[in-house]
Amino acid sequence: MKKSYTILGIIAVIIIAIYVMIPKERFAENVFPLGDGTKAFAYDDNADGGTSVVRFASSDSLVSFQCAMGVDEKKPTWCGLVFDFDPKGEKNYHNWKNVDTLYLDMDVSGTDEVNVKVWSYDPDVTDLSNPSSFKMLLKEVPVKAGNNKVAIPFEQLYIPDFWYDNLGVKRSRNNPHHENIARVEISAGWKQPRGKNFVVNVRGISVSGVSNKAYGIFLFMILGLMVVAIGRSHPVKEYDEK
Structure with a gap:
């Protein structure tokens, strides 16, 4: 029995060594500067009766967004900046299954928080005519004045x-559908005062990650090793029929 466990231990060490040596498949993608087919634009609440004031400008190296949300408490108020991967509605979504980090490089003033939203297409929920039915993946991000x-x-x-x-x-429909990313959005934080102008100048947005294929192979091999070990520790007893 001890010999069997020694062999299993040696095999485990070999498996770990192989895992370390397997080349990792790295993933990286720029959201801004804009890739092919991606469009940057700003939105406001004016079409729904709001009075927010938005200014937007875009170049190859900088997207500038300013907003002062409407002061009338009786009217809706919202504004934001969007990087749309599928502006023509052709389902040209981006596959971010291997993404583990989202990076933002931006100059900010007039606010101490922005909301970052990543929207994905959920085939069971999303109505293409209703942008808000795309699945919202949200993160509130504290920011400081400056870069x-x-x-x-x-x-x-x-x-x-x-x-x-x-x-x-x-x-229960909580699958984020990272394989169908439609757009990235930056908007005002929840406590942004009405009438106070805030500015977000985006210099860069990107994502990166490492493929989990090697990790999956590693886990499969370890699982097989565990099955063997369990089988060794519980030998099958044979009984003679009399």
């Missing part, structure tokens, strides 16, 4: 309760 270089672990993006409530979607 902010932020790295957001992708696992920190969450689906907020109000998204489920607004659309009447069951919370």
